[in-house]
Amino acid sequence: MDSIPANRRYWNQISRAYQHEHDPQIGAAPRLWGMYAIPDAHLHALGDVTGKRVLELGCGAGQWSRSLAAEGATVVGLDLSEAQLAAAARAMGTVRYPLVQGAAELLPFAAGSFDLVFCDHGGLSWAPPHLAVPQAARVLRRGGRLVFNAASPWFEACYDDDARRVTTTLHHDYFGLNTIAEDHGAASYQLTYGDWIKTLRGAGLIIDDLLEPRPEPGTLNGYNETDPPDWAHHWPAEMLWITHKP
Numbered sequence: 001m002d003s004i005p006a007n008r009r010y011w012n013q014i015s016r017a018y019q020h021e022h023d024p025q026i027g028a029a030p031r032l033w034g035m036y037a038i039p040d041a042h043l044h045a046l047g048d049v050t051g052k053r054v055l056e057l058g059c060g061a062g063q064w065s066r067s068l069a070a071e072g073a074t075v076v077g078l079d080l081s082e083a084q085l086a087a088a089a090r091a092m093g094t095v096r097y098p099l100v101q102g103a104a105e106l107l108p109f110a111a112g113s114f115d116l117v118f119c120d121h122g123g124l125s126w127a128p129p130h131l132a133v134p135q136a137a138r139v140l141r142r143g144g145r146l147v148f149n150a151a152s153p154w155f156e157a158c159y160d161d162d163a164r165r166v167t168t169t170l171h172h173d174y175f176g177l178n179t180i181a182e183d184h185g186a187a188s189y190q191l192t193y194g195d196w197i198k199t200l201r202g203a204g205l206i207i208d209d210l211l212e213p214r215p216e217p218g219t220l221n222g223y224n225e226t227d228p229p230d231w232a233h234h235w236p237a238e239m240l241w242i243t244h245k246p
């Protein structure tokens with residue numbers, strides 16, 4: 001729970017600039033995944049959400065939630081930052097959906113409330129997975145799915161903090177990634193692949209797939225400089241876990 005105040009402050013501070021810079025990419029079309037805006041139509045990660053109760057964990061300005069609400073899902077957008085939630089409220093379309101301030105570490109919902117819990121670089125990246133994964137599993141109904149996209153351990157291990165870019169050199173100890181220091185005292189989180197599997201299975205989830213989104217050469221990373229520019233065509237920059245609660 002330690003990083004909740006710092007992460008809230010951080011996202012409140014950067015929200016306006018972040019949305020100014022990234023909303024045109026994130027919100028360019030419905031259902032775009034991650035740093036390379038890869039369409040879900042290519043990845044088939046979420047499936048049909050019509051009539052489903054859906055929770056976005058760390059919804060930011062709600063680009064995803066807004067799209068899924070328009071498709072007929074009953075969506076709740078949860079985020080830690082009031083500035084991000086205000087951006088989501090401003091950007092809400094004609095189909096309204098509720099926004100809730102809360103932390104992925106301690107979800108304010110009853111057990112079994114949702115058919116789908118998902119995020120794209122959201123609560124599963126910014127909350128300790130050993131807390132956030134069991135919470136997500138708890139609020140899913142039996143048969144419900146937890147689907148989330150996050151940076152890969154490859155990406156984090158190859159991130160050069162001094163040059164602030166991803167390179168082809170290993171800069172960080174794979175076994176020591178855990179808590180990643182972000183700007184202004186904020187923190188994000190990463191596990192080894194083995195520990196992700198243990199954490200998901202430990203929360204009682206079945207792992208159905210691990211997608212490794214691969215952008216075409218020439219697709220730029222909207223967030224981080226990479227060297228070479230087509231780094232993510234050669235190594236997986238992201239990991240998209242697809243799981244369900246039996």
Ligand SMILES: C[S@@+](CC[C@H](N)C(=O)[O-])C[C@H]1O[C@@H](n2cnc3c(N)ncnc32)[C@H](O)[C@@H]1O
Nearest residue numbers: 011058059060080081084103104121123126127
């Ligand atoms: C990178 S954004 C993800 C939202 C959107 N998919 C995007 O790419 O902009 C990360 C979001 O996670 C939220 N966040 C950070 N820590 C959180 C926590 N512990 N619980 C829930 N949300 C959190 C931040 O406020 C921010 O809106």
